Every structure is written in structure tokens, then in C-alpha cells.
Amino acid sequence: MDSITGIWKGEINAAGAIVPISFSIKDDSKGFLSGSLISQGQSIKADKISIKNHDLFIEFNKINGKFQGIFNSSTSTIIGVWTQGNQDFDLSLQKTQTPVEILRPQIPHKPYPYVEKNVKYANKNANIVLGGTLTYPNITPPYPALILISGSGAEDRDETIFGHKPFLVLADNLTRKGFAVLRVDDRGVGESTGNYIEATNADFASDVKTGIDFLKKQKEINQNKIGLIGHSEGGVIAPLVASQNSDVAFIVLMAGPGLPLKQILYMQGELIARANHMSEELISKQRYLQEIMFSYVKNEKNIEIAEEKIRKAITEEFKDVKDKNLPLTSEDSINAQIEMVLSPWFRDFLTYDPKEALRKVECPVLALNGEKDLQVPAKENLTAIKEALQSGGNTNYEVLEIPNLNHLFQTADTGAITEYAQIQETISPKALEIIGDWLMKQI
Numbered sequence: 001m002d003s004i005t006g007i008w009k010g011e012i013n014a015a016g017a018i019v020p021i022s023f024s025i026k027d028d029s030k031g032f033l034s035g036s037l038i039s040q041g042q043s044i045k046a047d048k049i050s051i052k053n054h055d056l057f058i059e060f061n062k063i064n065g066k067f068q069g070i071f072n073s074s075t076s077t078i079i080g081v082w083t084q085g086n087q088d089f090d091l092s093l094q095k096t097q098t099p100v101e102i103l104r105p106q107i108p109h110k111p112y113p114y115v116e117k118n119v120k121y122a123n124k125n126a127n128i129v130l131g132g133t134l135t136y137p138n139i140t141p142p143y144p145a146l147i148l149i150s151g152s153g154a155e156d157r158d159e160t161i162f163g164h165k166p167f168l169v170l171a172d173n174l175t176r177k178g179f180a181v182l183r184v185d186d187r188g189v190g191e192s193t194g195n196y197i198e199a200t201n202a203d204f205a206s207d208v209k210t211g212i213d214f215l216k217k218q219k220e221i222n223q224n225k226i227g228l229i230g231h232s233e234g235g236v237i238a239p240l241v242a243s244q245n246s247d248v249a250f251i252v253l254m255a256g257p258g259l260p261l262k263q264i265l266y267m268q269g270e271l272i273a274r275a276n277h278m279s280e281e282l283i284s285k286q287r288y289l290q291e292i293m294f295s296y297v298k299n300e301k302n303i304e305i306a307e308e309k310i311r312k313a314i315t316e317e318f319k320d321v322k323d324k325n326l327p328l329t330s331e332d333s334i335n336a337q338i339e340m341v342l343s344p345w346f347r348d349f350l351t352y353d354p355k356e357a358l359r360k361v362e363c364p365v366l367a368l369n370g371e372k373d374l375q376v377p378a379k380e381n382l383t384a385i386k387e388a389l390q391s392g393g394n395t396n397y398e399v400l401e402i403p404n405l406n407h408l409f410q411t412a413d414t415g416a417i418t419e420y421a422q423i424q425e426t427i428s429p430k431a432l433e434i435i436g437d438w439l440m441k442q443i
Helices: 166-176 201-216 234-244 261-275 280-299 303-318 331-341 344-350 378-391 429-442
Strands: 006-014 017-027 033-039 042-045 048-052 055-060 065-072 077-084 087-096 114-123 128-137 143-149 180-184 221-231 248-254 365-370 397-402
Touching: 017 087, 033 048, 033 055, 065 087, 114 201, 128 143, 128 166, 128 201, 143 166, 143 201, 143 234, 143 429, 166 180, 166 221, 166 429, 180 201, 201 221, 201 234, 201 344, 221 234, 221 429, 234 248, 248 429, 261 280, 261 344, 280 303, 280 331, 280 344, 303 331, 331 344, 365 378, 365 429, 378 397, 397 429
Parallel strands: 143 180, 143 221, 221 248, 248 365, 365 397
Antiparallel strands: 006 017, 006 087, 017 033, 033 042, 048 055, 055 065, 065 077, 077 087, 114 128, 128 180
16 A cells, blocks of 8 residues: 555646646545645646555546556556546556646745735626635726626636636736736536526626726726726627726727637638647537537427437448547537536627627727637737727727737647646746836826
8 A cells, every 4th residue: 555655746648738746645544545636727626536556546536537546566666547537548658746737827826015804795697606716906996997707617716727816916916016806616616606608798798897887986996097907708708798888998908809609619610620620520529519500509499309300410420430539429518518508608708799799898808818819819809809899989998919929828839728837937038018108108
């Protein structure tokens, strides 16, 4: 038992991306094993670890992952397979003294040179409670304030992804510049109640409006200088709120969509597929399948019938695909895709055109995209945002494409999603400077 405890390090090849991985295994005085996995910037506690003879089994329910391997005490190795969903990856582990290192140098550490408060407030119309963090500077109030709005998916207040915490870094940077900053857990995440997947853009806008009302009640806040910063899908919500609420003084769109969201999904799918070196045949299959699925999502009101049709379409399109590392070739991945596209959130998302709200935005706007963004392509979306603002008569805006940045505003080589975890930088200092300087002009 003693020799299986310790740190084990290896790497897997996931669709051409080399991903370092390590397990830390401990035992208590009674021989009970516990441990964790460190990979892609995340540390995840194991739900189950067992060893019988030389067979090791580790399970991680949170990420639907498990490792099975054969332990060799004489060579200090464990040879096995990592499984996530129905995808298998060969994984050889070597005993070491140090785990995979998570390098995120921009994440700030306490004590902070400003005030930080854990806050909760109710969205009474939705019958939910939202939990978040409010930071404000140690200077004489009142302060201009910002609400950070996260991208798609159920995100925590720091918008944590691959060990990066973009909203923590952004809030820290802006609070040091003199802003109060509110960042909030999405519905059903952390200290917020409710259900993210059942919400729509209007629901998320309602949550942001509730955040504005909360800030207006804080004596430290300048009620005439409350702005919004939306990242990705948050860049849809920010203009929607600003178009309906004169209390919004300015907005920043970080990789915010300007094109109809269905069109972005088509572009995104193709760009990511090419970055992952998918064949032209499979790219065509993927696009055809997207068109079929989106048609059923839009036109078939009966959920059970829509599910049956989508499942049949996926099975038909990928029945001859042998590469198990590709999407939609396992039962788990198919089920997850169907659940997502038939959710109220996605049905609303699919038919939404951001230009309608953008035309009604009267406050100052800063719209930024990274040149290498594969999820919300820069040129096409920035052009659409500019055209929408102009057609609505807004002349106080700035639209900027920043070279060499990806969707997370990291300095990137290709912009591929597989790079996100490997890049140490959380947000480019250049992007932080541009946002900070523009906001300072607004106040």
C-alpha cells in the first residue's frame, strides 16, 4: 500500500494535443485511499480509489472520468487507460516528487489592496438568489461600478476555465484602477440558486438588472456611472440590458457576437474543426448535421419527437466514423449534445439576433475581439456590431480587433481551444490596458 501512495505523472494525446496529467494518492492510518487529479489547470478530488493485487482504479464523477492501470512497484510505473465519457486514451504514469504544475501567474493573491465583500441579493421576479463578490477601492467614495457578465455555460463568478480565472484577474485590475466591480455566480452555480439550462437571454438580462438595482442601493457606488462588461454570450446580454435600461452608463463587449447566433455556430464549428485537423469529409458531415439539428430545434415543438429525430440524424451521419476521439461518436456525447440543443437556453440562443438590441444602445460602447478567436470570429462580428450601432444612431463607440489574441483574450499561436489550458497568460496585458484606458475616459 505504501508504494502506491505519492504523485504519479504522465500525459495523454487528445486529438493531437498533448495534455499533462498527474494523480496524487494518499492513504490514512486505516489504509483508506484518497487523492486528486491535476490537469489542464484544474485540481479535481477523486470520488473513488481502489487497488486489488496490482490493479488500480480511480474514478472522478464530476468530469465523468476514470483511470484503470496495472501498478508495477519494481519500476515505479502504472500502465493503463484514461477514460472520459466513452473516449479512451493510453496513459503511462511514472512516480515523481512534483505534480503537474499549474502556472497562472496573473491570478492575484491576498491580501488585496482593496475591499472585498461576499454578497447575496434576490431576483424576486425569478424567485432566485444570486451570490457574488463585490470589490471596491480604498479611496474616497463614490466609485464608478462595473458588472461582469460571463459567457455561455454555467459559469462561476470568476468565469473559471482550465484553471484560469479571467473575471478575478479583470476585477482585480479594474478595482486597482478605482472601480467597484461586481462578479456573480450564474444561476445554479456556487452560491446562486435557480437552473441555468432552463433560463433564456431575457432571464439572464433580468439577473443583470437585479445586479444594477443592488449596486444602486450601495452608498459607495456612483449611481450615474454603472457599466457592464460582457464576455462572449455575456456580450449578448450587456447590449440587451443597456437597450432597456437608462441606468447603464457604458458597456464593454469582449468577444461579443454581432451576427445572428446560428450563423456564429456554423462558423465556429468549421473553424474549430479545421484547427483540430478534421478531414473535409467530416467537416461537411458536421455542418450538414448542424443544419438538421437546428431545423428540428426550431420547428419541432414536441421534445420527444425532436429528440428521436436528432438521435437518428446523428447516428446516420456518424455510423461509419471509426475515430472514437471525434465528437458525437459515443452514446454519452450524443446524449449530452441532445440535452443541450433541446434546452430552453439553446432554443432561445439559436434564434437570437444581437443586432436588434445593439441598434437600441445609446450609451458608449467598446467592442473588442481577438484576431485568433475561433469561437466568435473577429472581423465578421466586429463589422456587424459597428453596422448595428451606426444604424441605430450611436456615434460614441470604439471597435477594435487585437492581434494574436484568442477567444479568452490570451496571446495565442493558433487560437485553438486546445491551447487555452496550455497558455499561462489569463488575459493579455494589452487587452487589460485597452479596457482600463477606455473606461477611465468614460468617467
